[in-house]
Amino acid sequence: MITLSSIFLGLSFIINVAWIIVIFRKITLKRFTIHHILFLNLSLSTVLGSIANWMYPMATIYEQNGDLLKFNVRMFRCSLSATAMTIFSFALLRFLAIFRPFTYHSFVGNSIGIGEDDTTGSIKTTKCLCGSVLMCIWGISLVPFVFYKLGDEKLITSELLRNLLYAWLVLILTLLVIIPILYVKIYFEVHRILSVESFVTTDRRGIRRDRKAMVTTVILTVSLLICFLPFVVIRMIIEKDRRVVENDDTTFMDVFYRFVYFLPFVNFISDPIIYGLGHHDVKRAMVSTLRDIKTWSKRSRRSLRFRRRQSRSSQGVTSGTVYIQCDTVIPPAGNGKILRQTSC
Secondary structure, eight states: OHHHHHHHHHHHHHHHHHHHHHHHHHHHTTOOOHHHHHHHHHHHHHHHHHHHHHHSOGGGGGGOOSHHHHHHHHHHHHHHHHHHHHHHHHHHHHHHHHHOHHHHIIIIISOTTTOTTOOHHHHHHHHHHHHHHHHHHHHHHTHHHHHHHHHHTTSSOHHHHHHHHHHHHHHHHHHHHHHHHHHHHHHHHHHHHHTOOOSSSOOHHHHHHHHHHHHHHHHHHHHHHHHHHHHHHHHHHHHHSOOOOOTTOOOHHHHHHHHHTTHHHHHHHHHHHHHHHHOHHHHHHHHHHHHHHHHHHHHHHHHHHHHHHHHHHTTTEETTEEOOOEEEEEOOOTTOOOEEEEEO
16 A cells, blocks of 8 residues: 555656646746746645655554644645645635636746746746745745744633634635536637627637646636545544554455555645646647757767767867878889889
């Protein structure tokens, strides 16, 4: 079981780190949008969740105590919250792109630093929007850390702490419920726009792209709910019934919990793959990175062949002296024969 979980976590870590490198390349080139920033945040939160699961197997948390395990649980909840809120931000952007396209393109659509229509004000606005979204996501995601710290210092009662944590969990689940509602509204609006016969005033390709991105967001939400809801439910059941399971006393609930234990790993792997292949901006960033890697490899091979050719041509060079072999024709002697003398 530990070996299988290590394989899942290793795959998740490799895939998400690869995407982080791709997005950081865009940021270095100053050709990124808020979609790249949100996808970077999604990959970072997924890596955080992978590390939280790698620190200690989550299946044994209810059997042990300690500061490391408490920190482990808080980090896992923080990762879950950041992932859910990032997906919700994707859905809001799609909703804005369909219902408020001019506002969307003025604040979100332009890449930072390259657009011909970009002005200093719009660039600053886009940067402020990215920063505000990230601060909101991580501000809410760090609630478990803050509440647990206050609870440890006994600044608030345990009952109030429990109620606040439940309110925080309800908020996260409510955001995940709102996403399908936004999708239904977007679906009918896109269907209405595409049914219009005017091909001049409607950017049909952009509308289809927005709809595809929204479908991708819904798939991410469904994957998150399927993978995490059973895990959270079983965790709550086990928290209510804290007990150490003996080796000879394995129940159906224990077996089911061991199965549910792997579901978050599946979500960690599927999130970057689903969104990376389904979103236009992120997919184009990956294609651009692969193209640059291919160009760099071609240049490396060409440079290697050039160095080999130079080394072969310089084999006759020794200590700065060049030796040339030549044939000198000597005029015929008295017997009429031509003599060939070789000199170096």
